[in-house]
Amino acid sequence: MPEGHTVALHARRFASELGGRVLRASSPQGRFAGGAGLVDGRVLGGTEAHGKQLFLDVGDDRWLRVHLGLYGTWTFGEGPPPPPIGAVRLRLEADAGRGVWADLRGPTACEVVTTPEKHAVQARLGADPLRRDADVPTLLTRIERSRAPIGTILMDQTVVAGIGNVYRAESLFRARLSPFAEGRSIPRDDVEGLWADLRVLLRDGVRRERIVTTDAADRPRGRIRPEDAHYVYRRTGLPCRRCGTPVATREVAGRNLFWCPSCQA
Numbered sequence: 001m002p003e004g005h006t007v008a009l010h011a012r013r014f015a016s017e018l019g020g021r022v023l024r025a026s027s028p029q030g031r032f033a034g035g036a037g038l039v040d041g042r043v044l045g046g047t048e049a050h051g052k053q054l055f056l057d058v059g060d061d062r063w064l065r066v067h068l069g070l071y072g073t074w075t076f077g078e079g080p081p082p083p084p085i086g087a088v089r090l091r092l093e094a095d096a097g098r099g100v101w102a103d104l105r106g107p108t109a110c111e112v113v114t115t116p117e118k119h120a121v122q123a124r125l126g127a128d129p130l131r132r133d134a135d136v137p138t139l140l141t142r143i144e145r146s147r148a149p150i151g152t153i154l155m156d157q158t159v160v161a162g163i164g165n166v167y168r169a170e171s172l173f174r175a176r177l178s179p180f181a182e183g184r185s186i187p188r189d190d191v192e193g194l195w196a197d198l199r200v201l202l203r204d205g206v207r208r209e210r211i212v213t214t215d216a217a218d219r220p221r222g223r224i225r226p227e228d229a230h231y232v233y234r235r236t237g238l239p240c241r242r243c244g245t246p247v248a249t250r251e252v253a254g255r256n257l258f259w260c261p262s263c264q265a
Contacts, residue, residue, distance in 0.1 A: 001070045001164050002164075003164035003167055003205070004051055004205075005130070005202045005205030005206045006205075007162070008202075009209060010049070010054055011047040011055075013076060014047045014056055015046070015047045017076070017100045018044050018100055019047065020043065020045075021095075022043055022095075023058065023092050024040060025037075026090075026091050029084075029087045029088050032090050032110055035111060042062075045059055050162075051125050051126070051157055052161070053066070062112050063112070063115065065109060065113050065118065065121065066109065067108045069106075069108025069109070071108075072104070072106045074104055076102050077102075081101040088103045126161045127139040127160055128160075129201075130199075136195065139159065139160065139195065140191055140192065142159050143159070143191050144184055144188060145184060148183055149179060149182060149183075151179030151180060154167075154172070160198070165255045165257075166213075167201060167202065167211070168257070169258045170201070170230055171194060171197055171201060172259065173260060175193060176263055178259070178265060179257055179259050211229065212230075214229060232259055236248070240260040242260070242263055243262045247260055248261050
């Protein structure tokens with residue numbers, strides 16, 4: 001599932017490549033024909049990411065809301081768009097002399113909403129590490145009052161928006177926090193440190209356009225290979241980069257959680 005940094009990158013790309021241009025919208029698959037009709041012919045205004053939700057301002061108090069979920073993807077291109085391949089839910093095109101297009105496949109949500117409806121969706125979302133308006137005091141209070149394990153809390157988009165399986169595992173390892181510790185048992189200083197590191201990691205993810213969580217001292221020099229980018233994520237049975245203990249895995253909140261039993265005891 002795309003995490004918060006990916007959705008932020010999508011918002012930036014739409015703003016830079018299709019922003020201010022008249023959109024041609026269609027639904028080759030046919031499942032979003034009505035929504036595409038509401039977008040077709042409109043000028044793309046602002047773009048906004050909140051957690052894993054993307055909002056595109058199409059004017060007249062209307063926004064295109066997209067949540068990719070587990071299987072959704074955006075494909076971008078330039079020039080004449082190719083014939084649709086697969087189940088393309090939505091195709092957006094803008095002609096700026098060279099032509100720019102974006103195809104959406106397999107989203108969990110794709111709808112046109114009003115501004116009040118957009119705000120209602122955002123009101124249900126938690127603090128986003130990439131947003132300046134993140135409600136950190138509420139975040140801290142919710143965690144310190146929760147009996148749920150922190151590994152479950154981080155996947156709750158109503159508490160922290162934009163965190164997925166990779167950032168969950170990696171941020172908890174970097175914080176030396178057991179994923180099974182109840183939120184209420186974690187000192188506030190540690191929760192604040194976890195939040196601060198999430199902000200650093202997601203901003204770095206936007207800058208690199210990929211998730212890299214290992215520090216330079218914990219990986220080989222030179223180009224960062226995919227197998228060197230993470231501490232514990234998808235490293236089941238491999239030695240911890242810090243202590244050598246085999247990385248463990250358990251399903252938590254519907255996804256495989258990776259952690260070091262020694263460093264995160």
